[in-house]
Amino acid sequence: MTSPVEELLRRSHELGADPRTTNYAGGNTSAKGTAVDPVTGAETELLWVKGSGGDLGTLTESGLAVLRLDRLRALTGVYPGVEREDEMVAAFDHCLHGRGGAAPSIDTAMHGLLDAAHVDHLHPDAGIAIATAADGPALTEEIFGDRVVWVPWRRPGFQLGLDIAAIAAANPQAIGVILGGHGITAWGATSEQCQANSLEIIRTAEAYIAAHGRPEPFGEVVFETLPEAGRHARAAALFPVLRGLASTDAPQVGHYTDTPEVLDFLARAEHPRLAALGTSCPDHFLRTKVAPLVLDLPPDAPLEDVVARLRELHAAYRADYAAYYARHAGPDSPPMRGADPAIVLVPGIGMFSFGRDKQTARVAGEFYVNAINVMRGAEAISSYAPIDEAEKFRIEYWELEEAKLRRMPAPKPLAARIALVTGGGSGIGAATARRLAAEGACVVVADRDPAAAEKVAAEIGAGAHRAADAAIAVAADVTDAEAVAAAVRAAVLAFGGVDLVVNNAGLSISKPLLETTEADWDLQHDVMAKGSFLVSRETARVMTAQGMGGDIVYISSKNAVFAGPNNVAYGAAKADQAHQVRLLAAELGEHGIRVNGVNPDGVVRGSGIFASGWGAQRAAVYGVPEEELGAFYARRTLLKREVLPEHVAAAVFVLTGGQLSHTTGLHVPVDAGVAAAFLR
Structure with a gap:
């Protein structure tokens, strides 16, 4: 035998899953039953009702307000009238049972005062169409006869609960009401009957509109829709x-x-x-x-x-x-x-x-x-x-x-900001995407590898009501101007714009000068120097159109300022990126766009670059086993600590999280201390 709470949750989920029945976070459902009072040991009548701010389709037991029915109904004796109606919501707190669950909503009285074991209050489109029709009362009678009764508009609250209870008592044949300007309420002796009555009202209204409605109620076409x-x-x-x-x-x-x-x-x-x-x-x-x-x-x-x-x-x-x-x-x-x-x-x-x-x-x-x-x-x-x-x-x-x-909780530091991270499918890019999302940003994970980008975006969106509310993945080859433009358009269509850009996409080929080919040189400059330029140019267009300022962060490298061995193409490309930071900071400052850089070093674990062969090449240069490369890099630093992708992501957040609002043109080293790479 199922409990009233189990029945209520099942019904709520089924009703909330159908957009024809109610919309997200709209409406509320309830059930009445008995439970043992832990203080007296006596059976006590209770009301379980969806709490304030909950959603029927995803409702859990913790989202229910639990009230003692005798105390709730006793409030009718102290109700001060519609002029002081707002006081009644605070009074609900004195009716809570045990820890009470969720905060009671304004509609609690509608459920508690009705003499029915199960009650649904819903916002179906067809029901509201009747409720907002100029001749709604007459239509209600024509469509439903005496099975559904019209209730004139009244703001939700205790008096509306009294009104509906009185109408239900005066019309024992009725299964529900149309609330003028608002929605519907239905009831039943069992959860199944209540749900059936709700659906009867909705489907009957839909059928009537379909059978009797004018075919083009919005008039003739005056604007053509673009392809x-x-x-x-x-x-x-x-x-x-x-x-x-x-x-x-x-x-x-x-x-x-x-x-x-x-x-x-x-x-x-x-x-x-x-x-x-x-x-x-x-x-x-x-x-x-x-x-x-x-x-x-x-x-x-x-x-x-x-x-x-x-x-x-x-x-x-x-x-x-x-x-x-x-x-x-x-x-x-x-x-x-x-x-x-x-x-x-x-x-x-x-x-x-x-x-x-x-x-x-x-x-x-x-x-x-x-x-x-x-x-x-x-x-x-x-x-x-x-x-x-x-x-x-x-x-x-x-x-x-x-x-x-x-x-409502205070907004996170990056709330309402939209971040685009290139090379976001692995390593520093993935860690940065995760960190920015954790701080409240909507994130666009851009990567040449669509599957890698999708994986990171899915991980970020796992805790959201809908994954795409937190992050989306876009395929982007940053060397291709049209691909970059398409990625930025996707970001704009998904979230409305771009505020925070992380130029992270990169690769490296470690060779001595005489072994470095033109193809080696061109590839690295295309991805890092040209790619960062293309991404910055395209996103700066969006930021200036928004007029909301913004941040562009370059993930450059210690090698932008340090003359490392067998690394001419990579180091030169990183130096190009580093100077783009200075140039763009000077140019975009008038638009409130801040441009800064991060110079990591020795990020081995989780790095897509190192995994693609760069690690083996650098290990050979330094004469250490590849699996010990991270420890080798750590030993040569002042702090003797290994740098991880998360440390670089933390620097990106510090630059963009609001505490450095007056900083632009800065390069932040994240290398555990490499004295030869100190900026001067």
Whole structure:
């Protein structure tokens, strides 16, 4: 026999796995049952309900709030009314059982006050389409008869829980309700019955819209969609500009969406009107803001005209958002948060969404896709009529939402920064990619070996909700200008731009001068000198378009300044890289781009260069066994310590993590102390 918690988790996972049912982190589910009170030893009625901020599809027992049902329901006797409703969330803490699990959400009363063993509150697109239709009450009756009851819009909270409980008691035949402007709630005596009732409401709404809806509710096509190649090229050109604009108040990461439903919406005549109305479901507009920024030029307009217009629209958006705040803010309202758009819509190209990290940006875009589906359904059978602006403000600047933001952990040093690491598939590059990701950056692992890059990116993404939110892999031969440009475009389309570049790709061939061929010389200069130049040039274009500054770090070498034996091609290429640091630091400083270098030495363990034959060559030069080369290098240093890839990665982080914000043109030795390579 399964426990109420096991039943609840199974149902939650099944409901959360289907985007037609609810969106990421949207909705909540609950179950009631009994457990032994460890203090009294008596059976006690409990409520298990998804806690604040959790996600149904990935919910675990630790994500449930656990409350004593008798104490929760006793709160009806002290409820002070809607004017002081926010006090009730704090009161939930006095109802917790044991350690209580997760923090109770604002919807806890909806679940606890309903006289049903299992309750689902969901945000399905079809359900919200009915909830936001201008004649939603009549449609609810027509579609569902008396099995589903309409509940007028009310901000989530204790009073809404009382309203739903009263409606359920007065309508014993009902299986659920449509919450005006918001979503649906269903219930049942068993977990299976509750889930079946939720799905009945959703599927019935979907079927009604399909059978009775107008075929083209968004109107005629007025903008043609560009073919995929042209669409992505234009998106890559615009994204850094948009990211810079969206980061006016705080740095943002971006996400690009060009799914068919987005492109169709943006192609049609009604999209400006509907976009201006904004989203309705609280879960939607909390992530997408009150309304998106919408470009009003055709897809084939000249790029410079589009950029200029976007700057004008962004300035107007910020002014409008400040006016929106001023219209509704009271003496107790939290300060205005960022006035930049979270969603930017570009007809013929797609949607650009922004957030404090990749997951937040992606989820914002997913929620706006939900909003498009809602608008389509509402317009198909009626007209879209979201909750009014004042109600949106009350939720966006709700003290409870502000408290949720305050509970979030402090951002990591490289949060909202996008790093591109060449030669990232092994050795120093892989260690650097891992370190930058651990410090909060989104990482693009670029390597000539796609499998090696994929392996490192997968390792970085293993702890993320979606691996691509943390890192992506791109194949890149840094000697090929077009390959470099393609890699940078991939980075831009994945995250919105580039802020931090590590020129690490390299190789070495150890030979005396008379044995060094032109091919040896050209190969090493192509990879390190030319490759670093190509990568720096391409990423500097992105950084200047963003207007957010940035960092370029060259992994040079002790050999850039030390005259080692049998190493002319490698040493000369590294010296070229070292001087590029100085040249670019001088040139790019006016754009806030800092250029620095790291000079490692003797990084044997984990090194792709050493594993490819360089180790054997250098061991032969020094007359030591190859397996002892690392120890040999350590013995000749002042500190007598072996240098590992992680030590070089640490230097990259120190240069880019914010503590050396006024440093550019610097070379940091990571060689355990080689006096002959001291800079002077």
